[in-house]
Amino acid sequence: MIDKNAVARCFGKAAASYDQHALLQRLSSDKLLQYLPTVPNMVNTYATTVDLGCGSGALLSTLAECSENLIAVDLSFGMLTHARGHHQLATPTYWLNGDAEALPLQSDSIDLCVSNLALQWCDDLAMPLIETSRCLKRGGLMLFSTLVSGSLDELTQSWAAVNKHRHVNRFLSEGEIKAALLKSGLSVESFQIEIQTMHYSSVKEVMLSLKGIGANHVHNKNVKPTTQGDLRAFKANYETLRDNQGLLPLSYKLAYCLLRKR
Ligand SMILES: C[S@@+](CC[C@H](N)C(=O)[O-])C[C@H]1O[C@@H](n2cnc3c(N)ncnc32)[C@H](O)[C@@H]1O
Numbered sequence: 671m672i673d674k675n676a677v678a679r680c681f682g683k684a685a686a687s688y689d690q691h692a693l694l695q696r697l698s699s700d701k702l703l704q705y706l707p708t709v710p711n712m713v714n715t716y717a718t719t720v721d722l723g724c725g726s727g728a729l730l731s732t733l734a735e736c737s738e739n740l741i742a743v744d745l746s747f748g749m750l751t752h753a754r755g756h757h758q759l760a761t762p763t764y765w766l767n768g769d770a771e772a773l774p775l776q777s778d779s780i781d782l783c784v785s786n787l788a789l790q791w792c793d794d795l796a797m798p799l800i801e802t803s804r805c806l807k808r809g810g811l812m813l814f815s816t817l818v819s820g821s822l823d824e825l826t827q828s829w830a831a832v833n834k835h836r837h838v839n840r841f842l843s844e845g846e847i848k849a850a851l852l853k854s855g856l857s858v859e860s861f862q863i864e865i866q867t868m869h870y871s872s873v874k875e876v877m878l879s880l881k882g883i884g885a886n887h888v889h890n891k892n893v894k895p896t897t898q899g900d901l902r903a904f905k906a907n908y909e910t911l912r913d914n915q916g917l918l919p920l921s922y923k924l925a926y927c928l929l930r931k932r
Pocket residue numbers: 677678681692695696699722723724725726727728729743744745746749768769770771785786787788789791792883885
């Protein structure tokens with residue numbers, strides 16, 4: 671079971687530094703929005719749009735351009751408060767501190783739900799999809815990106831030779847994601863996988879790329895503390911991964927999905 675209070679706390683703590691570190695998130699959201707079906711005049715195409723796991727609100731101004739109303743939902747009150755304080759939108763926007771797995775929204779009330787790199791923080795991916803399906807009107811769309819197993823493999827590998835404790839969260843396989851899509855009852859219009867490798871000059875920068883956005887909570891982490899020796903061994907292992915540019919890779923495997931309620 672995911673400790674949602676701990677997840678929310680980590681993201682809340684990182685709210686002020688989030689935008690500065692969210693490079694992968696911006697690459698992912700740019701790509702994700704390309705899957706939104708284009709219509710001649712996007713203005714007010716969707717009566718009500720939800721940004722699920724809105725974080726610092728980076729997608730809100732783009733979503734506002736094609737929506738009559740926006741609902742920004744996030745598990746972290748700190749993140750939501752930060753987003754609210756940093757976005758003045760002409761489109762009426764409602765701010766909801768809530769969980770994607772139990773959406774505080776009425777059934778058949780929304781036209782579009784967009785979620786960028788938030789649903790990998792849920793216990794069971796099928797739940798937010800079933801919840802979104804409940805809240806979508808017929809014909810409504812769900813567009814989301816999430817992480818797939820293979821993400822952060824350099825971290826997993828570098829720790830594996832040090833000890834058997836859990837240092838990195840587990841991500842769903844492509845097959846497990848497809849099973850969750852099936853459970854949702856939504857029809858799949860598009861499903862794409864992409865690998866994105868980020869590069870850093872030090873192990874410290876790699877770790878900061880996760881901590882800076884608040885993505886450093888490890889579920890069910892072994893309570894045994896990490897020793898200085900373990901940390902040194904982990905860093906030495908990671909150092910062996912330097913590429914010919916002298917940089918350290920950190921890989922992400924992303925799934926982009928467009929679903930429709932029939
Ligand atoms: C990596 S950030 C992505 C934020 C934003 N979508 C973006 O593209 O920058 C993940 C966000 O999902 C939120 N989150 C995590 N679990 C959630 C849940 N169960 N329900 C709603 N939001 C959640 C976190 O609080 C965090 O703000």
